[in-house]
Amino acid sequence: MEWLRRPRPSLSALSVLLVLLVNVQLSSAGECPGDGRTWVPYGRSCYHFVHGEEDRLKSYSFQRAQSLCQGFELVTIQSQEENEFILKYSPEVWKGNTNVWLGMYYDTSSERMRWFKGQNSSYANWERGSDEPSDLVPVETCVALHTSTGQWEKVSCVDEVENGVVCETSQIEMMTCFFGPSIPGGQKPSMALTVLVVLSVVVVMAISTIIWFLQQRRRPGAVVLTPFEYDPTAGGPYHDRSGLVEAEEMP
Incomplete structure (x- = not known):
């Protein structure tokens, strides 16, 4: 089916991207x-x-x-x-x-x-x-x-x-920020900063996924299935039989 061949965001790829972004955000280097x-x-x-x-x-x-x-x-x-x-x-x-x-x-x-x-x-x-x-x-x-x-x-x-x-x-520790310039500091990133960074990355990933979904909907001829549209029995061997049973029960 054509929708199966269309590129979709991979969960494993997004997980790897999340780890990389967090590591870049919290990486530190020393300066004199x-x-x-x-x-x-x-x-x-x-x-x-x-x-x-x-x-x-x-x-x-x-x-x-x-x-x-x-x-x-x-x-x-x-x-x-x-x-x-x-x-x-x-x-x-x-x-x-x-x-x-x-x-x-x-x-x-x-x-x-x-x-x-x-x-x-x-x-x-x-x-x-x-x-x-x-x-x-x-x-x-x-x-x-x-x-x-x-x-x-x-x-x-x-x-x-x-x-x-x-x-x-x-050496003076320098926190290398992904979303901005380097910020000098003598202390390691706090837990609150770590949580803030993770939440920021999750929000960016969610927005990117929504944008991708909307772009796929707008493409001519694109078929994007949602969980409400998918029927695993559609076209199966029992689909016609269930339809006949429903027709016989109707007065």
């Missing part, structure tokens, strides 16, 4: 701060390598290094891969061996080194002898990363100066 400084993305973080005059290393105290990050924290290293990233990128900024300040301090309550961001130091790459007793005052103990070896050394926050400063911040 746009404050005019050079930020290097890596993983889920962004890094700013502070440098002075070209081909010249400058020395910074720990307090000065913190102030150069301008509201952000000094770099925290949570894995061997992140440690290697700092080592490999440093020659792009500085020439020669560099000692980079790390955002770590001595926590008197736990009596251990901790990151300023609040994380415990689950990863560490201490140089040999770092666990031996030293003349450093615990509350004045900081940490520097040597780019020549990749190892960490405990140094004085007060008396020492280092020539490398790296600032770190988390």
